[in-house]
Amino acid sequence: MSEESWRKLVDVNRLSEWMDTLGLESGLLSDFCPLTGGTQNLLLRFKRGNRQFVLRRPPLHTNANSAVTMQREARILGALANTEIPHPRLIANCADETILGAHFYLMEPVDGYTAIGDLPESVVGNSVYCHQMGLSMVDAIADLGAVDYKALGLADFGKTEGFLNRQSSRWKKQFDSYNRYEGWSGKSLAPSIDKIANWLSQNCPKKFTPGIVHGDYHLGNVMFCHDRPELAAIVDWELCTIGDPLLDLGWLVTTWPNPDGKAIVPTLEARPWNDFSTVEELINRYAKHSHRDLSQLNWYIVMACYKLGIILEGTHARAFAGKAHIDTGEILHQGTLALIDKALGWMQTP
Secondary structure, eight states, X not given: OOHHHHHTTOOHHHHHHHHHXXXXXXXXXXXXXXXXXXXXXXXXXXXXXXXXXXXEEOOSSOOTTHHXXXXXXXXXXXXXXXXXXXXXXXXXXXXXXXXXXXXXXXXXXXXXXXXXXEOOTTTTTOHHHHHHHHHHHHHHHHHHHHSOTTTTTOTTSSOOTTHHHHHHHHHHHHHHGGGGSTTOGGGGGHHHHHHHHHHHHHTOOSOOOOEEEOSSOSGGGEEEOSSSSSEEEEOOOTTOXXXXXXXXXXXXXXXXXXXXXXXXXXXXXXXXXXXXXXHHHHHHHHHHHOOSOOTTHHHHHHHHHHHHHHHHHHHXXXXXXXXXXXXXXXXXXXXXXXXXHHHHHHHTOO
């Protein structure tokens, strides 16, 4: 992001004045550096005094949920402050939209890297490190799901009653909504989507133990330590809620690259893909690290394939209306086809 672009989102003088009211260092703000992220939200690193900060706020054209999303992100980060869950540490939260034109918050920078694209030279060839990376991701979500969310003041952070039963119909409605895009070729997927939706409804787990769910847990949403194969932080908490934590395991399994390194979408691939844990090893690790019942894990994996496939197909549908690049839409459509095949396969797995 160019300086001109981020300065449209951040009035440095207003930000400085607001920080003064909280006693967050003093003097000029400097060393501005936009960071890459998984969404359109702005991540801006800067320095004041002897301290580094990262600001997170919605894009220029916010939607109706932007303020709520920022507030929920800040709340979960604040709640996790005294836990062992690796996460960016919240510094301050601002719900006053007169400051920067949107809800925003400040957090501490994370000393780590995201393992997508080309891996750091220090990691390449280190078989022990690479193999442990996926296992560390599993440990983190197992620990997250075990956190006493009520003790953290998050009892009202999600609606647990009927949580799993709502999932299939909710995402089926999302898929059906794409019919409004004239010319959308994905209508042919409807029979397969219906088949998966019916299976999910008929095989939905009867009960679960509620816990914190990240909601979008994959390689691109964690950061690893440079010197050891442990997580430095789980990032992008915008979909976090209270629900069934096994959904995070299903999502990780679904997005985990194949043995050849190919993922559902290229943006979730790491290169080179050597010595990484297999899906079976990830599942076995979770079983050892958690007391949760994995007897219906197939359901959670199928749900992840179903949900992600519908999300990806949304870009494909919007491309027909000129609201997304057609090339990107076609790439993601191929991902949807692969996810449907994967879902149908897991439906048949004993």
